[in-house]
Amino acid sequence: MPQEYYILIIGYVFGFYMAWNIGANDVANSMASSVGAKAITIRQAVFIAGILNIIGAVFIGSHVTNTIRKGIVSTEVMTDPHLALIGALSALLAASLWVSFATWKSLPVSTTHSIVGSMIGFGIMAGGFSVINWGKLAAVVISWVISPVFSIVISFFIFKIIVKLILSKEDTFTHALKLSPFFIGATFFVVILSFLFKTPLGKKLIVGPYSALLVSFNLAIFFGFVGRKALGWFIKKREGGAEAIFKRIQVGTACYVALAQGANDVANAIGPLAVIYFLVKTGSVGGTVPVPIFLLLFGGIGIACGIGMAGHRVMETMGKKITTLSNTRGFCVEFSAATTVLVASKMGLPVSTTHAAVGGVLGVGLARGIEAVNFGIVFKIMLYWVLTVPAAALTSMVIFKILQFLL
Amino acid sequence: MRVPFFKMFMTSPFEGLQEHAEKVMECALAFQQAMECYFEDKCKTFEEFRQEVTQIESQADVIKRRIRGHIPKETMMPISNFLVFRYLREQDGVLDAVEDTLDWISYRSTKKVPPELKKDFALLVDSVIDPIEVLSTMVAEAREYFKTYSEDQRVKVKDIIRKLRQQEHEADKFEDIIKKKVFNMEADPVTIFHLVRLAEIIGSIADHAQNAGDMMRAMLSK
Numbered sequence: 001m002p003q004e005y006y007i008l009i010i011g012y013v014f015g016f017y018m019a020w021n022i023g024a025n026d027v028a029n030s031m032a033s034s035v036g037a038k039a040i041t042i043r044q045a046v047f048i049a050g051i052l053n054i055i056g057a058v059f060i061g062s063h064v065t066n067t068i069r070k071g072i073v074s075t076e077v078m079t080d081p082h083l084a085l086i087g088a089l090s091a092l093l094a095a096s097l098w099v100s101f102a103t104w105k106s107l108p109v110s111t112t113h114s115i116v117g118s119m120i121g122f123g124i125m126a127g128g129f130s131v132i133n134w135g136k137l138a139a140v141v142i143s144w145v146i147s148p149v150f151s152i153v154i155s156f157f158i159f160k161i162i163v164k165l166i167l168s169k170e171d172t173f174t175h176a177l178k179l180s181p182f183f184i185g186a187t188f189f190v191v192i193l194s195f196l197f198k199t200p201l202g203k204k205l206i207v208g209p210y211s212a213l214l215v216s217f218n219l220a221i222f223f224g225f226v227g228r229k230a231l232g233w234f235i236k237k238r239e240g241g242a243e244a245i246f247k248r249i250q251v252g253t254a255c256y257v258a259l260a261q262g263a264n265d266v267a268n269a270i271g272p273l274a275v276i277y278f279l280v281k282t283g284s285v286g287g288t289v290p291v292p293i294f295l296l297l298f299g300g301i302g303i304a305c306g307i308g309m310a311g312h313r314v315m316e317t318m319g320k321k322i323t324t325l326s327n328t329r330g331f332c333v334e335f336s337a338a339t340t341v342l343v344a345s346k347m348g349l350p351v352s353t354t355h356a357a358v359g360g361v362l363g364v365g366l367a368r369g370i371e372a373v374n375f376g377i378v379f380k381i382m383l384y385w386v387l388t389v390p391a392a393a394l395t396s397m398v399i400f401k402i403l404q405f406l407l
Numbered sequence: 408m409r410v411p412f413f414k415m416f417m418t419s420p421f422e423g424l425q426e427h428a429e430k431v432m433e434c435a436l437a438f439q440q441a442m443e444c445y446f447e448d449k450c451k452t453f454e455e456f457r458q459e460v461t462q463i464e465s466q467a468d469v470i471k472r473r474i475r476g477h478i479p480k481e482t483m484m485p486i487s488n489f490l491v492f493r494y495l496r497e498q499d500g501v502l503d504a505v506e507d508t509l510d511w512i513s514y515r516s517t518k519k520v521p522p523e524l525k526k527d528f529a530l531l532v533d534s535v536i537d538p539i540e541v542l543s544t545m546v547a548e549a550r551e552y553f554k555t556y557s558e559d560q561r562v563k564v565k566d567i568i569r570k571l572r573q574q575e576h577e578a579d580k581f582e583d584i585i586k587k588k589v590f591n592m593e594a595d596p597v598t599i600f601h602l603v604r605l606a607e608i609i610g611s612i613a614d615h616a617q618n619a620g621d622m623m624r625a626m627l628s629k
Contacts, residue, residue, distance in 0.1 A: 029412040036416075099409070108411030167555040314410060322416045326554065354411055361415050368485035371419035371553065376481030377411055 003407065004280045007089055014092045015273035016302045021099050022111055022265045023306020027053070028314040029354040030257040030337060033361075035315050036322030037330035039250035042315045049258045049311065050304035056262025057300030058293060060194050060345065072116065072140060073123035074131045081279050086403045087122035088275035094118035094396035095272070098388065108381045109388050110352035111268040116140060117389035119272065121396030143349040144385060147340050148359030148378075155336035155363030162242075162328050163367070172242035180231055183249055185224030187256050187335065192216040194263070194342045227252070246327035253334035260338040261353045264345040266299035273299075329369050333360035355381060417482065420491050421550050423474035427495065428543035430467035431502050434460045435539040438505045442532045445512055446525055453516060457509040464506045471499050485553045486626045494622035500615035501539055508608045515601050524588060524602070531581040531609050538574045538616035541567060545623060552627065561627055571620035578613035582606050 031045045040048065095114040102109035123131050166175045196205065196212040227249075235244055274291045325333070337356040344351040358377060365373035441456030474495055478488045520528050545567045552560040585606040589599055 025409045028410045032410075032412045103409040106409060108414065109409060163556045168557040170557070170559065172555070318410070318413060321413050324416060324419055357412055358415060361412070362483075365415075365483045368553070368556075371421045371484060371550075372417050372478075373483045374415050374417050374479065374481055375483045376479060377414045379481070380414070381411060 004085065007085055007407075008276055008280045011089060011092060011273045011276040012298070014089075014096050015270050015299065016305075017096055018092070018099065018111065018115075019266070019269035019299045019302025020306035020309075021096075021103065022269060023049075023053070023303040023308075024310035024314065025103055025306075026111060026265060026354055027258075027261065027303070027307050027311055028318055029357045030261050030334075031254060031311075031315060032318045032322055032357070033325055033330035033333040034250050034254040034257075035319050036325045037247070037250060037327045038319075039247045039327055039330060040254055042312060042319060044251075045254065045315055046307055046311050048254055049261075050307045052255050052258035053262035053266075053303045053307065054297065054300035056259040056264075057266035057303065058262075058296045060259070060263035060342070061266040061291075061296050061299070072133055072136050073119055074127070074133055080126075081283055082407075083126050083404075085276060085279045086407055087126045087400055088272045088279070090125075090399035090403050091115070091118040091122040091396050092272040092276075093399050094121060094392055095268075097395055097399075098392045102384075102388075107384055108354075108377065109384050110354055110381075111265065112350050112352040113144070113385045113388045114392045115268045115271055116350055117392030118396035120389065121393030122400060124393065125397050125400040140350060143344060143351055144355070147344050147349070147351040148355045148362075150343075151336045151340040151356045151359030152363040152366065153336075154339055155332040155360040156367045158335055159329065159332045159364045159367040159369045162332065163369075166242045167328065173238045173240070173245065176242035176245040177228065177231060180245060180249065181221070181224030181228045183224075183331070183335070184227035184252065185220040187252060187338075188223040189216050189220035190339050190342055191256060191259065192219050194346055197346055243327045246331045250327050250331050250334065253331055253338065256338040257334045257353075257357075260341040260345070262300055262303065264341045264351065264353050266296055266303065267350060269302055270295050270299040324371050329364050332364050332369070333357065336360040336363060418477065420474050420478055420484065420488075421546070421553075423470055423477075424491070424495060424498070425543065425546045425550065427467055427470045427474070427498055428546045430463055430470065431498060432540050432543045434463040434502060434505055435536055437463070438509065438539070439532070439536055441509055441512075442528075445516075446520060446529060448519065453509075454513070457513055460506055460509055464502050467499065467502050471495060490622060490626050494619055494626070497615050497619035497622055498542060501542065501612055501619065504608060504612040504615055505539065508605070508612070511601075511605055511608055518598065518601070520602070521592070521594070523592075524585060527581060527585045527588065528606070528609075531578060531585060531606060534574060534578040534581055535609055535612040535616075538571055538578075538613050541571065542616060542619060545571075545620065549623060549626065564623065564627060568620040568624050571617050575613040575617035578610050582610035 027049045031049050034040045035042060035045050095111070095118040098109065098114040098118070099111055101107075102114075120132060120137070165179060166172055169175045193212065193216040196216060197209070231245055231248055234248060237244070240247070270291070274295055277292075277295060334357075337353065337360040340356040340359070341351060341353050344356075358381065361370070361373060362375065362378065364370055365375070437456045437459040441453055441460065444450040444453045444456065475492065478484075478491065482488060484491070545564060548560065548564045548567065552564055586603055589602045589606070592599065
């Protein structure tokens with residue numbers, strides 16, 4: 001067996017490890033509000049997150065992978081397949097190393113940032129500073145700032161709306177039920193739109209963006225009212241008020257988050273792996289080759305395995321720690337996080353699901369919805385992403401040198 | 408574990424405020440019994456109740472320190488942390504005043520309240536018991552308001568605050584009556600000093616409760 005195949009096998013192993021790590025750690029960030037607000041049990045969270053991460057990864061996930069692969073680091077580097085192969089492997093190893101280190105030390109490091117950093121390191125080693133598309137990199141960095149802000153803004157306004165139109169009213173149950181089609185419909189709208197835009201499945205079905213918008217809108221309205229009927233059917237007791245309604249809606253938004261996360265985070269695990277795969281299979285990396293479905297599935301399954309094996313323990317801690325989140329708050333957090341991530345993922349920006357979820361909580365906090373939130377995490381996160389990118393890049397460079405010497 | 412999401416969530420200071428308010432309420436009963444005992448001629452259990460209040464006060468102190476020590480600068484709350492601290496100070500002031508009252512009595516416990524003043528002192532004590540007890544209800548209702556931001560709930564809390572203010576006014580009146588009577592009494596200066604000061608300390612319980620109410624009102628302001 002040629003050397004390339006060994007590298008491919010190592011690539012699979014570490015790609016799987018990255019996916020596993022996302023499942024074990026990052027999923028807790030997105031499922032936390034549902035479990036904390038007691039909308040779903042830990043077992044349900046594990047199940048929902050596992051299944052929907054795979055679906056999200058396979059059906060919506062391909063776009064971001066392309067950006068990490070060829071957006072920031074120009075494809076010029078790939079002209080020497082041997083060099084590119086070593087580079088992609090060292091990027092994957094460096095990112096894995098960083099994520100493991102962060103997990104061990106409980107640092108708020110994002111897998112997205114680790115992978116972007118290590119890809120940059122590999123790019124610099126393989127082709128010098130000139131191969132880095134600095135404009136693209138700047139756009140990515142800006143998206144890291146914008147995405148939590150976007151999430152904050154959405155959750156802030158959604159919570160304000162909920163307070164104004166539901167919570168402050170006398171009969172919160174009736175008002176929540178009356179407005180439920182809006183919340184359910186909005187969720188469906190973004191999900192359906194994501195499905196229709198730029199997924200292989202959606203491309204087959206719909207031609208233009210306008211018809212996609214129209215179809216999503218109509219389906220969203222339809223599902224909104226079906227959802228309302230179902231809520232009215234399921235919840236007979238009115239005592240729970242708005243929280244009882246949102247408890248059910250939150251089951252839906254938990255699915256929404258899991259879907260968005262699968263779509264977004266799978267790229268972190270299989271981005272470099274996809275490069276290795278193409279180099280080994282075709283001898284070069286073309287500019288427009290899409291990531292094969294089975295790689296996305298591979299990443300999705302890796303995430304699901306992480307959730308299944310370690311997610312339980314993390315979520316248990318979470319259920320105990322997050323007690324101040326009620327269902328209406330949890331809904332805002334999840335809705336804003338998932339919407340941010342899906343929109344960013346469709347734009348091809350590698351954003352962190354974790355940071356979007358953190359932004360969601362801060363938005364509710366700013367809207368005076370939570371008794372106490374530690375805003376300090378924002379500064380820590382910012383510090384760590386300033387550190388993670390160069391650190392992962394450096395690690396990647398060192399590993400590249402070592403591998404170059406060995407292979 | 409690498410879950411930044413956890414790090415955002417912290418124990419709510421409101422939980423501490425509630426716990427502290429419950430401690431205040433707990434001491435109301437002991438205080439009332441201690442005072443009734445003091446007004447009686449053959450009182451044996453006064454010291455017991457005083458010890459109980461002291462004990463509750465030290466437990467509440469632990470809660471107070473815990474709250475103060477766990478609101479870092481970056482904490483975001485529905486209200487400013489300054490208000491939390493001020494509120495806590497006043498709520499704690501209630502407890503301190505209760506303890507001070509019993510301590511003050513203990514310095515001269517053999518000398519009883521003159522029979523002609525007993526009724527007035529009993530009225531004064533009664534007027535401060537309710538403000539001590541109502542604080543925990545006020546905190547609970549305020550937390551409910553911060554959950555829903557409903558106007559009805561806000562009115563509910565504001566009613567409690569208004570009642571606190573009225574009760575303080577009542578207590579003031581009784582305090583005045585007592586002081587006037589004491590100064591016109593034929594008694595030795597030490598007795599007069601002791602009684603006047605006693606009335607003042609009891610009255611300050613209602614003052615602190617009212618201040619706590621005012622701080623709460625500031626928290627509710629839109």
